[in-house]
Amino acid sequence: MSNFFEKSDLSRSEAENIISDTLQKCDDGELYLENSKSESILLDDNKIKNSSYNSDLGFGFRAISDEVVAYSHSNEISKNSLKQSSENLKSTLKSVKGTYNHEIPKSNKKYYENINPIEQKSLNEKIKILNEVNNYLRSKDDNIKQVTANFLGEQKSVEIIRSGGETLTDVRPLIRFNVSVMLEKNGRKETGVYGVGGRQSYDSYLKDDNWKSVCDEALRIASVNLESKPAPAGEMKVVLGPGWPAILIHEAVGHGLEGDFNRKKTSAFHNLMGQKVASEGVTIVDDGTIDNRRGSLTIDDEGTPTEKTVLIENGILKNFMQDRLNARLMKTKSTGSGRRENYRHIVLPRMRNTMMLSGNQTQDEMIKAVDKGIFAVSFGGGQVDITSGKFVFNCTEAYEIVNGKIGSPIKGATLIGDGPSILKEVSMVGNDMMMDPGIGTCGKAGQGVPVGVAQPSILINKMTVGGTKL
Amino acid sequence: MVKDQEFLEKKASYCLGLAKKLGATESSVIVNNSVSETVNFRNKKLDESNRSDDLGISITTYIGKKKSSISSSNLLDDNLNILIEKCVETTKNTPEDEFNSLPDKDLLAKEVKDLDLYDDTHIENDQKIDYLKKLESAASNDKKIVNTESSFTQNKSNFILANSEGFCAGYKTSSFTASSVTVAKDEKSMERDYEYSSKCFLKDLDDAGELGKQAADQTIRKLSPKKIGSEKIAIIFDKRIAKGMLSTFASAISSSAISRGTSFLKDKVNQKIFSDKINVLDKPDIVKGLGSRNFDSEGVKTDTLKLVDQGILKHYLIDTYNGKKLNLKSNGRCGGTSNLYFENGNISFKDLLNSKSKSLYITETIGHGSNIVTGDYSVGATGFLVENGEFKYPINEITIAGNFKDMFKNITLANDLEFKYSTNSPTMMIEGMVVAGK
Numbered sequence: 001m002s003n004f005f006e007k008s009d010l011s012r013s014e015a016e017n018i019i020s021d022t023l024q025k026c027d028d029g030e031l032y033l034e035n036s037k038s039e040s041i042l043l044d045d046n047k048i049k050n051s052s053y054n055s056d057l058g059f060g061f062r063a064i065s066d067e068v069v070a071y072s073h074s075n076e077i078s079k080n081s082l083k084q085s086s087e088n089l090k091s092t093l094k095s096v097k098g099t100y101n102h103e104i105p106k107s108n109k110k111y112y113e114n115i116n117p118i119e120q121k122s123l124n125e126k127i128k129i130l131n132e133v134n135n136y137l138r139s140k141d142d143n144i145k146q147v148t149a150n151f152l153g154e155q156k157s158v159e160i161i162r163s164g165g166e167t168l169t170d171v172r173p174l175i176r177f178n179v180s181v182m183l184e185k186n187g188r189k190e191t192g193v194y195g196v197g198g199r200q201s202y203d204s205y206l207k208d209d210n211w212k213s214v215c216d217e218a219l220r221i222a223s224v225n226l227e228s229k230p231a232p233a234g235e236m237k238v239v240l241g242p243g244w245p246a247i248l249i250h251e252a253v254g255h256g257l258e259g260d261f262n263r264k265k266t267s268a269f270h271n272l273m274g275q276k277v278a279s280e281g282v283t284i285v286d287d288g289t290i291d292n293r294r295g296s297l298t299i300d301d302e303g304t305p306t307e308k309t310v311l312i313e314n315g316i317l318k319n320f321m322q323d324r325l326n327a328r329l330m331k332t333k334s335t336g337s338g339r340r341e342n343y344r345h346i347v348l349p350r351m352r353n354t355m356m357l358s359g360n361q362t363q364d365e366m367i368k369a370v371d372k373g374i375f376a377v378s379f380g381g382g383q384v385d386i387t388s389g390k391f392v393f394n395c396t397e398a399y400e401i402v403n404g405k406i407g408s409p410i411k412g413a414t415l416i417g418d419g420p421s422i423l424k425e426v427s428m429v430g431n432d433m434m435m436d437p438g439i440g441t442c443g444k445a446g447q448g449v450p451v452g453v454a455q456p457s458i459l460i461n462k463m464t465v466g467g468t469k470l
Numbered sequence: 471m472v473k474d475q476e477f478l479e480k481k482a483s484y485c486l487g488l489a490k491k492l493g494a495t496e497s498s499v500i501v502n503n504s505v506s507e508t509v510n511f512r513n514k515k516l517d518e519s520n521r522s523d524d525l526g527i528s529i530t531t532y533i534g535k536k537k538s539s540i541s542s543s544n545l546l547d548d549n550l551n552i553l554i555e556k557c558v559e560t561t562k563n564t565p566e567d568e569f570n571s572l573p574d575k576d577l578l579a580k581e582v583k584d585l586d587l588y589d590d591t592h593i594e595n596d597q598k599i600d601y602l603k604k605l606e607s608a609a610s611n612d613k614k615i616v617n618t619e620s621s622f623t624q625n626k627s628n629f630i631l632a633n634s635e636g637f638c639a640g641y642k643t644s645s646f647t648a649s650s651v652t653v654a655k656d657e658k659s660m661e662r663d664y665e666y667s668s669k670c671f672l673k674d675l676d677d678a679g680e681l682g683k684q685a686a687d688q689t690i691r692k693l694s695p696k697k698i699g700s701e702k703i704a705i706i707f708d709k710r711i712a713k714g715m716l717s718t719f720a721s722a723i724s725s726s727a728i729s730r731g732t733s734f735l736k737d738k739v740n741q742k743i744f745s746d747k748i749n750v751l752d753k754p755d756i757v758k759g760l761g762s763r764n765f766d767s768e769g770v771k772t773d774t775l776k777l778v779d780q781g782i783l784k785h786y787l788i789d790t791y792n793g794k795k796l797n798l799k800s801n802g803r804c805g806g807t808s809n810l811y812f813e814n815g816n817i818s819f820k821d822l823l824n825s826k827s828k829s830l831y832i833t834e835t836i837g838h839g840s841n842i843v844t845g846d847y848s849v850g851a852t853g854f855l856v857e858n859g860e861f862k863y864p865i866n867e868i869t870i871a872g873n874f875k876d877m878f879k880n881i882t883l884a885n886d887l888e889f890k891y892s893t894n895s896p897t898m899m900i901e902g903m904v905v906a907g908k
Contacts, residue, residue: 051564057544072521075543092519233906234700383836387662392837392850414839414848466848466869468904
């Protein structure tokens with residue numbers, strides 16, 4: 001755990017006094033302190049291209065009065081700096097007359113260990129694995145023209161000090177290991193990317209030469225794409241594979257169910273609470289409590305313990321995801337979804353691990369039910385316009401389905417749909433729910449946070465596929 | 471206030487000195503400070519104020535051909551000592567790479583021209599509030615507008631770049647940015663759109679009322695959109711989307727993509743990649759330019775480059791490392807382009823709209839559908855159906871797709887270039903793309 005006041009002219013008790021003084025008559029607010037250490041070791045083009053280390057320290061001071069948020073952040077943890085921030089907050093919130101909400105739920109549960117993954121594996125060991133990855137892949141296929149592999153590791157310590165001195169802390173490890181392969185054959189180039197990660201040591205994911213399976217998967221995707229034909233254009237049936245394709249859920253409904261957009265009534269879902277928004281059999285949860293997952297958090301960035309929030313139950317919209325501000329204004333409770341990229345940013349309600357739960361059909365049944373459509377297995381990224389509800393995601397591995405059988409692979413294409421109606425088009429839910437491999441980052445208002453997704457195979461009756469073949 | 475040159479230089483020279491003492495043969499350092507003050511409004515009321523004071527340092531150390539780097543926001547000497555020691559230690563343990571080095575000394579910028587990139591004016595939060603009140607009042611005039619969010623940011627930054635070859639330079643920059651996002655609603659639909667203005671100098675910023683009205687008009691006209699069928703159709707890209715084509719072009723000619731072989735424009739220098747009339751410039755010395763600069767992030771001087779001359783690719787964007795690998799000299803593009811733009815075409819916006827009996831006018835795209843390895847492009851899109859030069863009705867839930875290799879050769883540009891961002895394009899028409907809809 002970091003001692004944020006150790007090398008500062010500001011003592012903890014002085015900080016507590018400034019916090020309590022500033023937040024008097026505010027409805028909420030806190031001082032958020034953060035110390036993060038991260039590394040990136042990159043192999044590219046047969047060489048170790050980059051070995052870098054970052055250490056980031058700073059605070060963000062927030063005061064909330066009714067709907068108004070005042071925020072100030074700085075890298076200098078000093079008496080001067082905190083006082084200046086306090087003045088900034090006070091000058092924004094000129095006449096406050098609220099009552100500070102001291103209530104914050106408590107929990108002893110922890111969803112990851114207090115470790116520093118960067119120090120659990122030496123630089124030489126990491127470099128050795130990256131070189132082995134390069135040699136392994138290049139010896140496997142003569143068409144390989146480029147291999148990129150990298151280690152990303154981080155340990156983030158946060159401390160939240162509330163008015164009155166209540167203090168909440170968390171230490172969050174996070175790692176990611178990625179491999180990207182480019183193949184070239186007959187003048188055509190295609191790439192395949194795969195990765196693994198979560199809130200444990202590198203070795204938990206890579207021991208026993210497990211890195212080879214990451215390499216194999218990246219190479220497999222690239223090889224499939226090398227044989228791909230132009231994708232079709234137009235509306236058709238779509239079968240999504242289990243796991244990572246759940247970014248459909250993340251984009252199509254996840255963002256639209258975040259509390260801020262619904263309080264402001266700018267989400268296409270804001271007036272649909274308690275209504276049917278999905279086919280029967282569709283249940284979607286957002287869960288921050290799964291051990292060691294990328295999107296899991298012991299406490300959120302306001303200090304609220306995370307939970308498993310049911311968003312849609314058997315087709316009916318049940319809950320939005322809330323931080324403290326939006327929960328208070330919508331007269332409900334925080335769901336432990338208040339997150340920020342780091343101390344430079346304000347808290348927003350965000351997703352953690354967003355999952356559609358298993359039904360009881362098989363992927364085979366779905367494929368057989370499609371005369372003409374596509375089977376999408378892997379994805380790049382997605383995006384949503386939460387107001388119109390339209391969302392997209394980009395396939396990186398997909399196949400055509402002809403008369404109930406999987407056909408040729410097709411080129412990467414964007415799929416577009418309408419969030420509030422797409423889940424009503426889900427006609428089969430598989431029994432094969434799977435988590436993604438732990439590589440997702442969600443962007444909102446310029447802030448990236450690590451998230452997870454999961455789903456079983458699903459059949460969607462109608463979606464627009466953005467290919468070039470008419 | 472933003473830290474002065476003297477403070478930043480002192481930190482930089484401390485780091486270079488320590489790195490040398492600890493065994494680095496060469497080193498470089500960037501120290502920067504950025505102070506931003508933002509006020510956000512929502513539905514004509516104060517919603518958020520945000521002040522940020524960001525310090526940052528990044529240091530790269532070399533031992534012969536070995537290299538490593540560290541960065542931190544904690545500039546206390548104690549912390550820098552630990553980090554530089556760690557950096558030098560990591561450098562020793564990192565394998566050699568023959569292309570690692572500081573830039574050639576004769577390529578470094580010799581002078582720092584005053585490009586008028588810093589406005590000393592300080593705008594108090596109360597003045598920002600006045601601007602936003604005016605903006606939001608104009609934005610919410612029409613009853614169809616149900617939500618307005620707007621924002622005003624003042625940013626002042628300063629930096630120093632120094633290296634062990636004796637280079638040491640930096641300068642202050644400023645920006646004033648106002649934006650408005652509006653939501654409109656009718657019985658059938660809810661839509662969102664925006665308008666934005668960003669300038670180095672406060673007095674050059676767009677009028678608040680104009681900005682708000684523009685955002686509202688652009689949102690209201692999107693209401694009750696239709697979905698169209700799948701077909702091959704001419705597509706006209708609004709300027710704010712057209713500039714994205716240039717960003718993809720810039721990534722595809724970056725020396726790193728070229729040297730790694732992961733670009734569809736590899737080996738295309740001196741070949742025709744655009745239609746005859748197309749010229750692309752990257753001009754770093756535009757006075758008050760949003761992308762203007764004196765040197766790149768390695769200190770190499772940046773001259774104007776005509777990247778594309780009458781359709782022919784003339785240069786890659788080259789940094790020191792990839793330049794050495796490709797046996798080319800750096801042209802000062804480490805960190806990317808400066809003020810990148812298509813030169814004007816020779817037909818007016820109106821004539822462009824009129825040039826086809828039927829076309830699609832695209833105002834927004836969503837998704838990350840540009841693949842620079844293959845040149846494939848497929849994104850979600852929103853816009854309008856244009857018939858005989860008239861906007862007929864709004865369209866959404868469609869995708870547009872093609873391949874940049876073909877798209878670049880089928881570009882027609884209007885003559886309405888403006889310098890609104892650092893990368894800019896006139897309105898653009900591309901023929902031969904496929905729309906997927908119903």
